[in-house]
Amino acid sequence: MDPAILDRINRGILLRTGAYLANDHFLLPSGRHTGAYVEKNLVSTEPAFTEGLGEVLAKRFAGDAVDVVLTSGVGATLLGHAVARAHPSKPKLLYAVKSRGSEGERDVALPPEFEASLPAGSRTLIIEDILTTGLTIRALIRLVEERGGRIVGVGCLWNRDRQVQFSSPFFALVTKDFPTYLPEECPMCRQGVPLREPHGGPASPVRTKGPGRAPRKRK
Numbered sequence: 001m002d003p004a005i006l007d008r009i010n011r012g013i014l015l016r017t018g019a020y021l022a023n024d025h026f027l028l029p030s031g032r033h034t035g036a037y038v039e040k041n042l043v044s045t046e047p048a049f050t051e052g053l054g055e056v057l058a059k060r061f062a063g064d065a066v067d068v069v070l071t072s073g074v075g076a077t078l079l080g081h082a083v084a085r086a087h088p089s090k091p092k093l094l095y096a097v098k099s100r101g102s103e104g105e106r107d108v109a110l111p112p113e114f115e116a117s118l119p120a121g122s123r124t125l126i127i128e129d130i131l132t133t134g135l136t137i138r139a140l141i142r143l144v145e146e147r148g149g150r151i152v153g154v155g156c157l158w159n160r161d162r163q164v165q166f167s168s169p170f171f172a173l174v175t176k177d178f179p180t181y182l183p184e185e186c187p188m189c190r191q192g193v194p195l196r197e198p199h200g201g202p203a204s205p206v207r208t209k210g211p212g213r214a215p216r217k218r219k
C-alpha cells in the first residue's frame with residue numbers, strides 16, 4: 001500500500017482513540033511549544049484498535065522467523081502483545097524494564113525470570129510505541145546483542161524523528177515530525193492560541209515564561 005495512504009489510515013485510528021492531538025498549542029516538559037502531540041497512554045485504550053495496529057506491524061515482519069517480541073513500557077507492551085499474537089511464528093512476548101546505566105544514561109534491564117526465554121541466537125523483533133530519540137530502542141538492541149540474540153527488525157507505532165536510523169529493518173505505522181518552538185518563536189503564541197498542558201487544563205503561567213525559572217512555591 002502507498003505509504004502516504006497507510007500513514008493517513010493509521011493516523012485516523014490514533015485520532016479515533018483521542019491519542020492524536022493536533023491543531024492545538026501544547027507546552028512540552030522541555031519548555032518548548034508544539035501544535036501536535038500523541039497522548040501515548042490513550043493509544044491502547046481500545047483493544048480492537050490496538051489489535052488492528054499490531055496486525056499491521058506483524059504483517060510487515062511476517063516473512064521473518066521471530067522467536068521473541070521484546071518491548072519496554074506499558075503502552076509498547078500492550079502493542080507488542082498484539083504483534084506477537086498476530087505473527088505467524090507465534091513468538092514469545094518479553095518486556096524489559098526501564099533503568100539507568102552506571103553513568104545515568106537511559107538503559108533497560110531484563111527481569112531475571114525472562115533470562116531463560118532469551119537465549120543466544122534468539123531472533124528478536126523489537127516493538128516500541130513512540131520513537132522520540134531512539135535511545136530506548138538502542139538500549140533494547142544492546143540488551144539482545146549482549147545475550148547473543150539477533151535483531152530481526154524494529155517496529156513502532158509513531159516515529160517522531162525521521163533522522164533516527166537503525167542498522168536493522170525499521171518500520172513505523174506513522175511517521176510525522178512534530179515541529180517544536182521556543183516560546184518567543186512560537187507561531188501559536190503569536191496568534192494568541194491558549195497554551196495547554198497535553199494532559200488537559202491550562203499550562204501554568206509561570207512555566208510559560210520559559211525553562212529555567214523555579215516553579216512558584218505552594219503556600
Ligand SMILES: [Zn+2]
Pocket residue numbers: 025033034183186187188189190195
Ligand atoms: Zn506557543
